[in-house]
Amino acid sequence: MTQEWQAGRLDSDLEGAAFDTLAVRAGQRRSPEGEHSEAIFPTSSYVFRTAADAAARFAGEVPGNVYSRYTNPTVRAFEERIAAMEGAEQAVATSSGMSAIMAIVMSLCSGGDHVLVSRSVFGSTISLFEKYLKRFGVEVDYVPLSDLDAWSAAFKPNTKLLFVESPSNPLAELVDIAALAEIAHAHNALLAVDNCFCTPALQQPLKLGADIVMHSATKYIDGQGRSMGGVVAGRAEQMKEVVGFLRTAGPTLSPFNAWIFLKGLETLRIRMQAHCASAQFLAEWLEQQPGVERVYYAGLQSHPQHELAKRQQSAFGAVVSFEVKGGKEAAWRFIDATRVISITTNLGDTKTTIAHPATTSHGRLSPQERANAGIADNLIRVAVGLEDLADLQNDLARGLAAL
Numbered sequence: 001m002t003q004e005w006q007a008g009r010l011d012s013d014l015e016g017a018a019f020d021t022l023a024v025r026a027g028q029r030r031s032p033e034g035e036h037s038e039a040i041f042p043t044s045s046y047v048f049r050t051a052a053d054a055a056a057r058f059a060g061e062v063p064g065n066v067y068s069r070y071t072n073p074t075v076r077a078f079e080e081r082i083a084a085m086e087g088a089e090q091a092v093a094t095s096s097g098m099s100a101i102m103a104i105v106m107s108l109c110s111g112g113d114h115v116l117v118s119r120s121v122f123g124s125t126i127s128l129f130e131k132y133l134k135r136f137g138v139e140v141d142y143v144p145l146s147d148l149d150a151w152s153a154a155f156k157p158n159t160k161l162l163f164v165e166s167p168s169n170p171l172a173e174l175v176d177i178a179a180l181a182e183i184a185h186a187h188n189a190l191l192a193v194d195n196c197f198c199t200p201a202l203q204q205p206l207k208l209g210a211d212i213v214m215h216s217a218t219k220y221i222d223g224q225g226r227s228m229g230g231v232v233a234g235r236a237e238q239m240k241e242v243v244g245f246l247r248t249a250g251p252t253l254s255p256f257n258a259w260i261f262l263k264g265l266e267t268l269r270i271r272m273q274a275h276c277a278s279a280q281f282l283a284e285w286l287e288q289q290p291g292v293e294r295v296y297y298a299g300l301q302s303h304p305q306h307e308l309a310k311r312q313q314s315a316f317g318a319v320v321s322f323e324v325k326g327g328k329e330a331a332w333r334f335i336d337a338t339r340v341i342s343i344t345t346n347l348g349d350t351k352t353t354i355a356h357p358a359t360t361s362h363g364r365l366s367p368q369e370r371a372n373a374g375i376a377d378n379l380i381r382v383a384v385g386l387e388d389l390a391d392l393q394n395d396l397a398r399g400l401a402a403l
């Protein structure tokens with residue numbers, strides 16, 4: 001029973017398989033031991049049968065593992081599974097979500113190229129562009145996420161890449177990905193989407209016309225807040241460049257973390273379903289509370305892009321942000337009154353988290369920049385986990401009582 005026989009059998013049986021089957025089985029390879037759950041390969045290098053075999057594998061003339069900076073069976077299994085789930089030709093795993101973004105820009109852009117970034121992206125994404133990539137001659141401009149006319153107006157002759165996060169954090173703003181992809185392509189630019197908040201279980205940007213999708217696997221793909229990782233997926237033409245960058249620069253995913261993510265993907269859709277159902281309930285309930293001024297959640301009728309969210313996503317995600325009556329002090333009292341929910345800025349965990357964006361994730365911005373980003377001092381963000389819904393509701397009620 002050779003490895004090839006088992007791998008081939010698994011691959012051919014997955015032709016035409018649906019999302020849930022791919023999430024559990026795509027990319028699986030078995031060693032001659034016949035293990036059922038995927039094996040972890042914690043090895044830095046691989047032995048070759050002969051010197052000629054080594055030469056052929058280094059030259060890429062025959063397939064096979066070479067060195068785990070760029071070829072590892074556990075990492076490859078994760079890459080193949082996420083590619084299947086996103087509908088991508090190829091996926092490339094990275095050491096974190098941030099290194100996934102860095103790999104996209106480093107492999108596809110050069111000094112002198114212009115990149116358009118949506119204004120409401122993850123804080124470190126802005127720092128990566130502002131503090132580092134600009135120093136190497138990449139030009140960067142920021143565009144309001146949902147404003148398609150502003151995107152069209154922002155192009156320059158050297159615009160190479162558009163980078164967006166939809167839905168955005170923490171205010172759940174969206175962009176029409178299909179429309180933006182058309183605009184990008186009309187200008188010979190590529191559209192990359194940070195799909196961290198939806199995961200492929202809720203939104204598949206490549207199928208909407210985006211060229212590249214990336215994730216912080218640290219969040220919902222892990223799902224239990226244990227490990228750092230990222231992934232980039234898209235067409236082989238671009239992924240070849242991303243692989244080349246990783247092979248050379250080395251922000252590679254470890255086999256152990258790849259294994260955690262493989263296991264995470266197997267339960268991703270049912271977890272997301274549970275996260276989203278609880279988030280929807282809590283968002284609707286919060287909207288009724290006298291102490292709450294406004295709730296930001298795309299699953300609410302009151303959300304200005306509710307119809308787009310219904311069209312573009314299969315559910316509305318699990319991050320619920322809301323403004324409470326009063327200012328920063330009231331928001332802090334609300335947060336400090338909770339007893340079950342964790343005070344931390346992470347998300348995508350089984351454990352529900354609560355944070356005050358104005359003094360944490362967006363604390364480094366000036367008051368004016370924060371106002372531009374729509375981050376008010378009375379804004380609270382909750383990333384809804386998988387605890388009992390009544391317990392979460394009671395905990396948030398403690399916060400409301402403390403306002």
Ligand SMILES: *Cc1c(COP(=O)(O)O)cnc(C)c1O
Pocket residue numbers: 096097098099122124165169194196197215216217218219228229230
């Ligand atoms: C967390 C996060 C990142 C960065 O990912 P890391 O794994 O923390 O490096 C990028 N984008 C979004 C939307 C995130 O939430």
